[in-house]
Amino acid sequence: MARSAIWKTIANSLTDDIGQGRYSTGAKLPAEAQLAARFGVNRHTVRRALAEMADQGLVHPRRGSGVFVAATPTDYPIGKRVRFHQNIAKGGQTPAKQILALETRGAGKSEAAALDLEPGAPVHVYDGLSLADEQPIALFQSVFPADPLPGLLAALEQTQSVTAALKICGIADYTRAETRITAKLANATQALHLRISEGAPILRTTGVNIDPKGRPVEFGRTWFAGDRVTLTLDSQVGH
Amino acid sequence: MARSAIWKTIANSLTDDIGQGRYSTGAKLPAEAQLAARFGVNRHTVRRALAEMADQGLVHPRRGSGVFVAATPTDYPIGKRVRFHQNIAKGGQTPAKQILALETRGAGKSEAAALDLEPGAPVHVYDGLSLADEQPIALFQSVFPADPLPGLLAALEQTQSVTAALKICGIADYTRAETRITAKLANATQALHLRISEGAPILRTTGVNIDPKGRPVEFGRTWFAGDRVTLTLDSQVGH
DNA sequence: TGATATTTGTGCGTATGTATC
DNA sequence: AGATACATACGCACAAATATC
Numbered sequence: 001m002a003r004s005a006i007w008k009t010i011a012n013s014l015t016d017d018i019g020q021g022r023y024s025t026g027a028k029l030p031a032e033a034q035l036a037a038r039f040g041v042n043r044h045t046v047r048r049a050l051a052e053m054a055d056q057g058l059v060h061p062r063r064g065s066g067v068f069v070a071a072t073p074t075d076y077p078i079g080k081r082v083r084f085h086q087n088i089a090k091g092g093q094t095p096a097k098q099i100l101a102l103e104t105r106g107a108g109k110s111e112a113a114a115l116d117l118e119p120g121a122p123v124h125v126y127d128g129l130s131l132a133d134e135q136p137i138a139l140f141q142s143v144f145p146a147d148p149l150p151g152l153l154a155a156l157e158q159t160q161s162v163t164a165a166l167k168i169c170g171i172a173d174y175t176r177a178e179t180r181i182t183a184k185l186a187n188a189t190q191a192l193h194l195r196i197s198e199g200a201p202i203l204r205t206t207g208v209n210i211d212p213k214g215r216p217v218e219f220g221r222t223w224f225a226g227d228r229v230t231l232t233l234d235s236q237v238g239h
Numbered sequence: 240m241a242r243s244a245i246w247k248t249i250a251n252s253l254t255d256d257i258g259q260g261r262y263s264t265g266a267k268l269p270a271e272a273q274l275a276a277r278f279g280v281n282r283h284t285v286r287r288a289l290a291e292m293a294d295q296g297l298v299h300p301r302r303g304s305g306v307f308v309a310a311t312p313t314d315y316p317i318g319k320r321v322r323f324h325q326n327i328a329k330g331g332q333t334p335a336k337q338i339l340a341l342e343t344r345g346a347g348k349s350e351a352a353a354l355d356l357e358p359g360a361p362v363h364v365y366d367g368l369s370l371a372d373e374q375p376i377a378l379f380q381s382v383f384p385a386d387p388l389p390g391l392l393a394a395l396e397q398t399q400s401v402t403a404a405l406k407i408c409g410i411a412d413y414t415r416a417e418t419r420i421t422a423k424l425a426n427a428t429q430a431l432h433l434r435i436s437e438g439a440p441i442l443r444t445t446g447v448n449i450d451p452k453g454r455p456v457e458f459g460r461t462w463f464a465g466d467r468v469t470l471t472l473d474s475q476v477g478h
Numbered sequence: 479t480g481a482t483a484t485t486t487g488t489g490c491g492t493a494t495g496t497a498t499c
Numbered sequence: 500a501g502a503t504a505c506a507t508a509c510g511c512a513c514a515a516a517t518a519t520c
Contacts, residue, residue, distance in 0.1 A: 182469045
């Protein structure tokens with residue numbers, strides 16, 4: 001049996017090192033020259049192994065700086081009930097939210113369509129930033145019909161939580177009716193807030209939440225930092 | 240009542256033009272200078288309108304070339320049953336698949352874990368390209384346990400369809416057990432196959448399909464061109 | 479291949495109306 | 500009322516990418 005290529009062995013070894021926690025997330029690997037010396041191979045061979053690992057998203061090189069262990073992305077379940085606080089807490093991380101803007105204005109076309117309103121009807125808009133363990137995870141914009149929810153903005157300002165604020169306004173439960181997902185590149189504003197570089201990959205989801213009677217209560221758009229989040233869908237049922 | 244900004248009016252007007260089909264997808268809008276003349280405003284004002292539309296993904300500018308109407312992305316439902324042919328055909332487009340590679344080899348670690356096999360156990364691997372209306376939509380790699388499916392590669396070569404090939408091998412139905420989604424940037428190989436530029440956004444999904452008895456039959460990874468696809472999840476049920 | 483025109487991207491300066499303190 | 504900040508709009512010039520001949 002042919003033994004596998006040296007670079008594969010090295011890649012496996014380093015992958016194992018990372019898996020065993022000998023290099024923690026964000027840590028810098030030894031320089032390529034040092035790794036080459038350790039494994040007794042040419043630097044090119046180490047580079048081939050690192051290239052493979054970078055392609056798999058395990059590490060990311062920074063020219064002139066070093067090769068760093070990539071942060072393992074946070075799992076974010078997209079199911080019938082999407083709850084940021086629960087999702088993050090379940091993964092053992094500490095959730096937090098930061099308010100960027102709270103306002104009431106007229107609904108745009110797509111917002112009106114999603115919420116089943118007339119264009120221009122008053123809506124509450126909540127722009128914010130979601131964090132896990134102090135690290136920005138996602139930018140979001142939630143749009144709510146204003147008429148049935150007069151006290152929502154005040155509740156949001158207090159709690160910062162959509163779930164809690166809706167409960168205060170009399171909506172004890174809501175479920176996800178539809179979700180759409182695309183990939184985008186971060187623009188300057190998103191990059192700034194999410195502390196990623198411009199042009200980094202972004203997962204954009206749009207979703208509509210409905211109350212138990214089927215009335216839309218929230219139209220949400222979320223921009224996840226692609227490097228930090230994996231959306232997971234567990235055994236969902238179609239139509 | 241304050242009239243709204245000129246640039247907003249222009250953005251609405253152009254958005255309407257696109258919606259009405261006066262500019263079809265892929266078409267080039269008149270040059271900024273011409274639009275400025277048409278609306279009787281400064282070029283900056285037109286640019287502000289176009290910037291808004293670009294931010295919403297309605298158009299995308301190409302320096303030196305023009306501003307083009309963005310293609311409306313193909314909807315791709317991710318539900319309990321994920322079937323490429325049906326998904327595309329339902330959207331009124333013509334599906335096609337192109338085989339890039341068919342082989343049998345030993346399972347890697349992650350593949351073995353997903354398929355509930357020992358690492359190194361034989362697996363069939365199907366690398367391919369999915370197209371809708373002749374346009375590349377996604378790259379995929381499907382991995383199947385080889386032992387229970389001896390004739391699979393031949394069936395795949397004939398039909399190019401996973402569903403059909405599995406049926407030939409005695410698996411009449413299969414459902415999606417788990418799906419994971421992240422955003423990446425296209426590398427050179429992916430860019431080449433998908434005919435997008437390197438660094439363009441990619442939607443990567445990994446999923447496991449199981450037969451009615453709950454045994455994993457396929458471990459699939461798919462790289463969607465982010466600009467051309469929107470994943471949709473309709474009313475799924477969690478855990 | 480190379481020169482030229484076209485088109486978008488960027489920067490600066492100026493001016494005006496409208497909120498906000 | 501005054502000062503300040505901000506959004507909007509116009510004008511000009513040049514850089515950078517692309518298209519064309």
